[in-house]
Amino acid sequence: MPKVSIKGQQMPESPIRKLVPFSEAAKQKGLKVYHLNIGQPDIKTPEAALNAVKNNIPEILEYSHSAGFESYREKLADYYQKQNVQVDSADIIITTGGSEALLFAMGSTMDAGDEIIIPEPFYANYNGFSVASGINVVPVISTIENGFALPPIADFEKLITPKTKAILICNPGNPTGYLYTEEEIQQLAELVKEHDLFLIADEVYREFTYDGDEHYSVMNVSGIEEHAIMIDSVSKRYSMCGARIGCIVSKNKAVMSAAMKFAQARLSPPTLAQIASEAALDTPQEYFDEVIKEYKDRRDTLIKGLSEIEGVKVATPKGAFYCIAKLPVDDADKFAQWLLESFEFNGETVMVAPAAGFYSSPNVGTTEIRIAYVLKKEDLIQSITILKEGIKQYNNK
Template sequence: MPKISNKGQQMPESPIRKLVPYSEIAKKKGTKVYHLNIGQPDIKTPEVAMNSIKNIDIKVLEYSHSAGFESYRRKLAEYYQKHGLPINIEDIIITTGGSEALLFAMGSTMDSDDEIIIPEPFYANYNGFSTASGVKVVPVISTIDEGFALPPIADFEKLITPNTKAILICNPGNPTGYLYSKEEIYQLAELVKKYDLFLIADEVYREFIYDGDHHFSVMNVPGIEQNAIMIDSVSKRYSMCGARIGCIVSKNKEVMAAAMKFAQARLSPPTFAQIASEAALETPQSYFDEVITEYKDRRDTLITELNQIDGVKVATPKGAFYCIAKLPVKNADDFAQWLLESFDFNGETVMVAPAAGFYSSPNVGLDEVRIAYVLKKEDLIKSVRILKEALKVYHQ
């Protein structure tokens, strides 16, 4: 029998989706499952985006330009400029989700066995993208005790080798919700300049900032125009996860020329989704104001409820809509599966994402889970109550 590739064997499972079969079985048994495992917002997609594809009159569903519609890229550049980012149309390539943008970034800047330093815990698919690209992830650990703040620059510096090509951050972070400060971004900027590295910033949650804080982009740092690469997406901003539209942004013309070759190889991003994404740029500010207020209320509710459970430790997120919770269990993978297979509270249970999959270091985060607060407050309160009861039974 032919064998699959080593790369296929090494490709990690998604900690976010690997428990789906157990969830499906639980639902078939009649158990209601509250999904805290996945960042799928329940906020309605802006009507202006939905109407753009409802009312469209197209005779032929054509390819777009490999870089995406020119009209969309132009309006997107204007959107960024309005928010203080010095980005022009030639700095943007539209991609099939932020995922493809990350693959383009890695493919354009790194060869097999090159290294990328990433503060962990990090978005689980960074492991998958790196494996697919033949790139080695070198983790630098941030901790719940420090609120998942940027590790000391000295910790980064001692990991740099001749094979190091880039540092990758997610700001604000998935799965931690940590928001890097302007000072922390400048520290990283100095480091990548010193060692001539790329600084790749996944900024797809830039609009989700709380407590009066402000997002500071790598695109705003003078002097690293040739180092900085920004990743963005419509998925979270407009609650359009299924559109699969993102972009790679950089002032480095060589990077963008290389990324363009990858873009040409996959032909073009999806047409309907680009139409909806372009229309979404007309979304009024009131939409975002309401969304931020709602998510802040959800965050505050979730953190308050979690802090009432004995043995649970949680860092308060400053952005995005996730938090990492440290549970009084030895193996969160086992606990998360048990929640779906063997437990219900009044016919209901919860689905969480075991956090070990958000690390590349072995045996780290084994007692942690990621929780996405993408449900309404009443459901979050119910979910934490279920979690509290589950922990009692699980320990018995």
Template sequence: MPSISFKGKKMPESPIRKLVPFAENAKKRGIKVFHLNIGQPDIKTPDCALEAIKNNTVEVLSYSRSEGSEEYRQKIANYYAKNNINVTANEIIVTTGGSEALLFAMGSITDPGDEIIIPEPFYANYNGFSTASSITVVPVISKIEDNFALPPIEEFEKLITPKTKAILICNPGNPTGYLYSKEEIQKLAKIVKKHDIFLIADEVYREFVYDNAQHQSVLNDFGLENHAIIIDSVSKRYSMCGARIGCLVSKNKDVIATALKFAQARLSPPTFAQIASEAALETPKSYFDEVIVEYKDRRDTLISQLNKVEGVKVATPKGAFYCVVELPVDDADKFAQWLLEEYNLNNQTIMVAPAAGFYSTQGFGINQVRIAYVLKKEDLIKSVNILAEALKKYNQN
């Protein structure tokens, strides 16, 4: 029988999606499942994006340019200008989701065996992207006790080797919701310039920042024109996860020229989705004002409820719509599966994402889960109540 590749065997399962079959079986048994496992907002997609699809006049659904349509990229540049990020349309490559932008970035700056340093816990698919690119993730550990703040810069220095090509951050963070301060970005800027490596910033949650804080982009004013790469997406910003449109942004001409070759190899990003995404840029500020108030309200509700549960520890997120929760269980993977297979409270249960998959260090996060607060407040309250009762029963057994 032909064999599977070593790379294929190493490819990690998604900690977010691997429990889906158990959730589906629970639903078939008549159990209502509250999905706290995945960052799929229930916020309505802006009308302007939906209308652009319904009322378009396209007669031939043709390829777009490999880097995305010029008109769309110019409008993205205008959006960035409003956020004090000065880039041109030629410094933007439209991709099939932020995922492809990350793959293009890794493909453009690394060779097999190279290393990227990432503060952990981190977005689980970074593990998969690095495996697909035959590179090594070198973790620098942030801790729940410190609210997942940036580790001391000395910890980064210790890990830099001749194989180090970049530091990768998610800001605000998935799964932690941590928001990097200006001082923290300045420290990272200093170290990447000192060692002449890249700073990749996954900024897809830029709009979702709370408590009067400000998002700091790596392309704001940190002198990183040759070192910074932004990964972005419409998925969360406009509640358009199914559009699969993202972009890679850099002022480094070599990065853009190289990423374009990867873009040409896959022909073009989806044309219809670009139409919707271009229209979404017309979304009024009032939409985001309402969404941010809603998410902050959900965050406050969730954190307040979780803090009432005995034995639970939770970090307070400053952005995005996730938090990492430490549970009084020996194995969050087993607990999450048990919730779907064996437990219900009044025919209701919850689905969470075990956090071990958000680490690359073996054994870390084994008693943690990620919760996405993408449900309405009343459902979040019900969900935490189910969690509290489930923990009592699980630990009794």
């Protein structure tokens, strides 16, 4: 019998989606499941994006340019320039989601066996992308005790070897919601210059910042133009996860030339989704003002509720719409499955993402979960009540 590849065997399961069969089984039993596990916003997609598709269906769904529509890239460059990110359309390649942009970035900067340093916990698919690219993740641990702030630069430096090619950050962070300060970004910039590394920044949550804090992009840093690579996406910004449109941005011409070869190999990003994404750039600021206000209210509700559960420790996120909570349970994986398989509270339960899958270090984060506060306030309050009762019953069973 033919065997599955070693790479296929090594591909990690998604901590966000691996419990789906248990969720489906719970629903078949008649339970209502509150989904705190996945960052699927319930905010409406902008009308401009939806209408663009409704009103501009072409007679032939043709390939686009491998780099994406030129009109979209030019309009996207204008959007970034308004945020003091000085790029032009030649510095942008449109991708099939931020996921493909990350794969292009890894493929264009690293070879099999090379190493990438990532502060953990990190977006779980970074593990999968790294396995698919044949590169090794070297984690540097941030902790809930200091809100998942950037680890000391000395911790990065002692991990750098001749195989190290890049540092990858998510800003604001998924799964932590941490927002890196300008000082922290500058520290990383100095580090990659000193050691001649790439600095890859996943900035798909750049609009989602709270408490007056502002996002500071790696593309804002002068002097690291040849080092900086930005990853972006429309998924969260415009509540367009299903569009699967993202981009890779860099002023390093060699990197973008290599990324273009990967783009040509997959032919082109989806046509209708590009039409919607280009139109979404006309979304008025009022849309974002309302969205940020809503998410801040949800964040405050969630953090307050979690903090009132005995034994729970939670770091207050400064951006994105996730938080990590440390629970008073023996194993978050077992607990998350138990919530779906063996527990109910008045016919309802919750689905969370065990946080161990957001680390690459073994036996770390085993009592932590990631919560996405993408549900309306009333549902979050009910979810907290269910989670509190679930913890109580789990520890008494």
